[in-house]
Amino acid sequence: MKYPRLWSRLYNTPLAIGFDKLRVIEGVFRKHLDEPLAALNRPDSNGRSSYSVSGGGVAVIPVQGTLVQRSSGLDAESGLTSYASIGAQIREAMADTQVRAVLMEIDSPGGEVAGLFDLVDTIYQARSIRPVWAIANENAYSAAYAIASAAERLTLPRSAGVGSIGVVAMHMDQSAKDAKQGYVYTPVFAGDRKIDGSEHFPLTAEAKFSLQAEVDRLYDLFVSTVARNRNIDASVVRATEAGWLNPQEAVASGFVDGIATFAETLSELERRAAPSVTTTGVRAAAHRASQTRNPKMDNAQEADMNAVQEITGATEPENTSINTAVNTEALKVEGHSDGRTAERKRIAAILGASEAEGRADLARSLATETDLDATSAIKVLSSAPEQPKTGGLLNAAMANVDNPVVGADAPEDEEDTAVAAMTARALSTLGHKPTPNQGA
Numbered sequence: 001m002k003y004p005r006l007w008s009r010l011y012n013t014p015l016a017i018g019f020d021k022l023r024v025i026e027g028v029f030r031k032h033l034d035e036p037l038a039a040l041n042r043p044d045s046n047g048r049s050s051y052s053v054s055g056g057g058v059a060v061i062p063v064q065g066t067l068v069q070r071s072s073g074l075d076a077e078s079g080l081t082s083y084a085s086i087g088a089q090i091r092e093a094m095a096d097t098q099v100r101a102v103l104m105e106i107d108s109p110g111g112e113v114a115g116l117f118d119l120v121d122t123i124y125q126a127r128s129i130r131p132v133w134a135i136a137n138e139n140a141y142s143a144a145y146a147i148a149s150a151a152e153r154l155t156l157p158r159s160a161g162v163g164s165i166g167v168v169a170m171h172m173d174q175s176a177k178d179a180k181q182g183y184v185y186t187p188v189f190a191g192d193r194k195i196d197g198s199e200h201f202p203l204t205a206e207a208k209f210s211l212q213a214e215v216d217r218l219y220d221l222f223v224s225t226v227a228r229n230r231n232i233d234a235s236v237v238r239a240t241e242a243g244w245l246n247p248q249e250a251v252a253s254g255f256v257d258g259i260a261t262f263a264e265t266l267s268e269l270e271r272r273a274a275p276s277v278t279t280t281g282v283r284a285a286a287h288r289a290s291q292t293r294n295p296k297m298d299n300a301q302e303a304d305m306n307a308v309q310e311i312t313g314a315t316e317p318e319n320t321s322i323n324t325a326v327n328t329e330a331l332k333v334e335g336h337s338d339g340r341t342a343e344r345k346r347i348a349a350i351l352g353a354s355e356a357e358g359r360a361d362l363a364r365s366l367a368t369e370t371d372l373d374a375t376s377a378i379k380v381l382s383s384a385p386e387q388p389k390t391g392g393l394l395n396a397a398m399a400n401v402d403n404p405v406v407g408a409d410a411p412e413d414e415e416d417t418a419v420a421a422m423t424a425r426a427l428s429t430l431g432h433k434p435t436p437n438q439g440a
Contacts, residue, residue, distance in 0.1 A: 056270025110142025166242025
């Protein structure tokens with residue numbers, strides 16, 4: 001045997017690969033059986049480099065060709081990509097400050113089981129650091145689908161396919177060839193199972209049973225991993241019987257999230273990963289204000305600002321790393337529809353709070369003219385006096401308002417102006433800009 005290491009990676013070992021591709025690889029390997037070993041041990045001729053980064057800060061990591069634990073010969077004809085190189089790129093992207101998200105571009109029939117599930121877990125865990133998406137462009141079968149399933153969102157074009165969630169092992173019996181060439185192999189061994197699977201002898205029933213048990217064990221691991229990654233029942237995964245799924249079938253059964261081109265997927269991921277353009281909220285604004293006292297702020301205004309800080313809990317510096325993680329998680333689920341729904345719920349929570357009774361105008365102003373979250377707004381309401389009284393917690397905001405008339409006898413436009421001024425001035429004290437419709 002000239003190439004025992006390559007032989008051992010192809011025969012008598014479980015593989016997560018489409019059977020037709022396995023036959024192609026075997027054909028290439030058999031062509032080279034009589035070549036010098038140096039011809040197969042040449043460096044990776046594909047010249048693959050690290051990931052590329054899009055203009056929107058998305059690292060695009062290629063997952064292409066036959067997948068192996070470690071790269072070696074035959075790359076030029078079979079196109080190998082190693083799990084080690086994919087994992088290294090994932091880790092590098094997670095540490096890269098220029099990267100906001102990761103998109104794995106997958107086009108592979110699968111490959112080795114060895115090293116596969118450790119890589120899948122690495123990708124699954126990376127989702128908690130930065131958004132990780134994948135696209136089957138065009139195919140993600142077997143081991144390649146295991147990798148794709150670890151992404152938090154998976155898409156594919158209309159002509160693509162996914163699936164082949166199964167495990168295969170193949171034994172090659174070349175005893176007839178040995179006899180034809182005049183070779184007689186006589187093994188001397190200890191341990192009844194030591195030569196199970198040897199290519200120089202027919203596969204025994206016991207050896208086949210043992211190999212089948214290992215295939216079944218790894219299949220169970222494959223199924224449970226995909227079920228976890230995609231949040232679907234294991235029975236749904238098994239029901240595919242390792243078959244291929246077209247885009248419509250894959251979406252309907254939960255194995256992918258949508259049908260889209262590479263350009264569409266990249267553009268959407270860039271949009272979701274873009275930095276938020278909204279304010280960081282009252283807590284951050286209050287902290288900034290507490291660090292730099294406004295020279296024009298009188299003692300009453302400073303006291304009121306401190307009171308609002310106490311209400312909102314903005315007394316300690318924000319942890320930048322935690323904020324980054326929270327903002328990243330928010331970006332992952334952000335969308336126009338979700339935003340509208342969340343805003344409606346926020347407004348309803350403020351206006352419907354029991355604390356809004358007797359403070360309707362202030363509640364309406366906080367709900368529609370500020371970006372205070374419902375909890376903070378309700379705390380402000382609970383500490384504010386009921387109409388028609390004035391003063392209280394926000395007296396600093398009223399410091400420069402010339403005797404507003406608030407109450408049943410006040411003209412409607414004058415009362416609205418007073419409430420708007422009070423709200424705006426309170427937020428201004430915290431370094432928070434009023435919206436265009438908000439008083440100054």
